[in-house]
Amino acid sequence: MKCTVCREPAVIDLRRHNSNFCASHFTKFCRDQTQKAIDEFDMMTPADKVLVAVSGGKDSLAVWDILLDLGYAASGLYIGLGIGDYSDESKRYAREFAERRGAELIEIDLPAEYGYDIPEGSRAARRAPCSACGLSKRHLFDQAAVDGGFDVLVTGHNLDDEAAVLFGNVLHWQTEYLGRQHPVLPARHGFPRKVKPLVRLGEREMAAYCIVSGIDYIVDECPMAVGNKHIGYKNALNEIERTSPGTKADFYLSFLRKAASRFAGEAEESRDGLGACERCGAPSTADVCAFCRLVERATSARQPVELTRKGS
Ligand code: Q46
Ligand code: ZN
Numbered sequence: 297m298k299c300t301v302c303r304e305p306a307v308i309d310l311r312r313h314n315s316n317f318c319a320s321h322f323t324k325f326c327r328d329q330t331q332k333a334i335d336e337f338d339m340m341t342p343a344d345k346v347l348v349a350v351s352g353g354k355d356s357l358a359v360w361d362i363l364l365d366l367g368y369a370a371s372g373l374y375i376g377l378g379i380g381d382y383s384d385e386s387k388r389y390a391r392e393f394a395e396r397r398g399a400e401l402i403e404i405d406l407p408a409e410y411g412y413d414i415p416e417g418s419r420a421a422r423r424a425p426c427s428a429c430g431l432s433k434r435h436l437f438d439q440a441a442v443d444g445g446f447d448v449l450v451t452g453h454n455l456d457d458e459a460a461v462l463f464g465n466v467l468h469w470q471t472e473y474l475g476r477q478h479p480v481l482p483a484r485h486g487f488p489r490k491v492k493p494l495v496r497l498g499e500r501e502m503a504a505y506c507i508v509s510g511i512d513y514i515v516d517e518c519p520m521a522v523g524n525k526h527i528g529y530k531n532a533l534n535e536i537e538r539t540s541p542g543t544k545a546d547f548y549l550s551f552l553r554k555a556a557s558r559f560a561g562e563a564e565e566s567r568d569g570l571g572a573c574e575r576c577g578a579p580s581t582a583d584v585c586a587f588c589r590l591v592e593r594a595t596s597a598r599q600p601v602e603l604t605r606k607g608s
């Protein structure tokens with residue numbers, strides 16, 4: 297197998313692009329695809345102050361690495377979720393990467409700063425772990441970006457993630473979510489601009505990018521992801537992709553080009569009428585935002601346990 301560009305030995309074959317690449321042309325391919333997504337969807341410019349949401353996994357570290365190489369001023373934001381060894385290890389990878397690249401890493405520790413971890417928050421709020429986690433992360437990412445004066449918040453969602461979410465939204469005709477499923481959400485109502493520069497690159501490519509770039513990342517999946525419906529959607533799409541390479545990219549990117557705008561109105565309506573949370577000031581449709589309600593439930597559920605322990 298030879299590199300399509302230079303004929304040196306290739307390290308990866310990309311069937312949907314009908315190409316093979318050596319390590320250096322693969323790295324260039326990933327950078328080019330990222331820059332193409334940034335340009336195509338007007339995500340940001342090198343003048344922007346960029347904050348990357350970093351989990352310690354391959355996608356977030358890869359996008360951070362690529363943005364730094366493309367000349368963006370990108371800081372990282374890591375949130376300690378209190379998910380046992382998984383959180384300890386993922387923090388170590390995020391710190392190691394930041395140190396190696398000499399980049400700023402902002403850290404927030406959910407248990408230390410807000411008094412609960414994701415397993416507790418999920419039990420107390422009677423939400424699935426990923427729902428309590430997603431709500432907490434979204435709130436803290438938004439707040440850190442706005443407080444830190446960042447122009448744009450970057451997440452490492454890749455093509456596989458976005459295609460799986462789209463698949464789920466289509467299966468259930470979640471038209472409001474379809475209206476919001478764009479790789480750029482403009483800044484408004486106290487939310488920062490949010491962008492997903494990896495939407496043209498798949499999961500396998502991001503793992504390969506980290507390997508050829510010498511980036512260590514947490515390989516284990518989050519233990520709380522078990523039962524997450526998106527894993528099933530990804531598997532179903534991978535099965536289709538196996539026999540028809542390129543279908544996944546076509547499904548998602550053609551949705552953006554041909555159909556997304558038809559649902560934009562519904563998303564607009566749901567974002568109108570936002571007020572400010574009376575406790576934290578974040579944009580909210582209710583007097584107290586969902587995050588502050590989660591904090592309240594999770595911490596009041598914790599207190600009696602601590603009191604019992606102290607008294608015993
Ligand atoms: S960290 Fe959180 Fe993910 Fe773990 S609990 Fe679910 S959402 S799976 S990206
Ligand atoms: Zn080459």
Ligand code: ZN
Binds near residue numbers: 574578585
């Ligand atoms: Zn609030």
